[in-house]
Amino acid sequence: MLEKTVFFRATTEANSMPKSAAEIIISGRSNVGKSSIINALCSQKNLARVSKTPGRTRSINIYSVSMGKWIIDLPGYGFARVSSQCKALWKNMIEECIIKRNSKKVIYTIIDAFVGPTELDFNVVKWISINSIPFKIIANKCDKVPKNISIDEIQSKIAEYFNIDKSNVFAVSAKLKNGFNKLQLDIIKFLDNSRSINAPPL
Ligand SMILES: Nc1nc2c(ncn2[C@@H]2O[C@H](COP(=O)(O)OP(=O)(O)OP(=O)(O)O)[C@@H](O)[C@H]2O)c(=O)[nH]1
Ligand SMILES: [Mg+2]
Helix, strand or coil: HHHCCEEEEECHHHHHHHCEEEEEEEEEEEECCCCHHHHHCCCCCCCCCCCCCCCCCCEEEEEEEEEEEEEECCCCCCCCCCHHHHHHHHHHHHHHHHHHHEEEEEEEEECCCCCCCCCHHHHHHHHHHHCCCCCEEEEEEEHHHCCCHHHHHHHHHHHHCCCCHHEEEEEEEECEECHHHHHHHHHHHHHCCCCCCCCCCC
C-alpha cells in the first residue's frame, strides 16, 4: 500500500490545504531523519528530499498514499541557525497544520535514538498531547546506538520518558531500513480504517 505513495503538493499555507480523509504527520527536530523515514516507509529512494544540512524541509510536504490519505513531512523544529522571525512563521504554520485543521490524524514524532529525547522533543510532544492530538514516537538512527543496548531497552526508556505505552514507540534505522514492518502495519491500519475521499485537483 505505502509503496504507491506519490508526492501531492508542498505548501507553507496550512490554512489553504484541502481536506484529507486521514493523515499521518511526521514531526521532529531538524536532521533527525523525517524525510528518510518517509522514503523507507514507502520503499522509495527519492520520494522525500534527504539532506545532510539541517533545515532542508522548509514547507509542509504532502504525500498521497491513496484517495485523500496522506503522509505529511513537516519542517523540523529546533534548527538554531534561523531567525526569530522564521521561528515564528514556523510556529504559525505548524499550529495551523496540526491544531487548527480539523482532520483525522496521528502525529509520529521522530527522535534520535543515539542522542535520546531532548527537552525540546518533550515540550513539543507535551504541546501535541495538551491539544488532544493522538501521537506516537519513532526512535530513528538506531544503527548508531551501541550494540550492547537492545531495541527493547531503547523503547522502554523512551516510553518511560514520554509516559506512554511501549507499543506506541517504534525503533528504526532509516539508514539500514530496519524496524519498518511494525511501523508500516501501524500506519496502514490507521489509514485503512478511514474512509477514502476523492482527491482534489492537483
Ligand atoms: N546513521 C543514520 N543516519 C540517518 C538515518 N536516517 C537519516 N539519516 C541521515 O540524517 C541526515 C538527515 O536526514 P533527513 O531525512 O534529511 O532529516 P530531516 O529530519 O528530514 O531533516 P530536515 O528536513 O532538515 O528537518 C541525512 O544525512 C541522513 O542520511 C539513520 O537511520 N541512521
Ligand atoms: Mg526533511
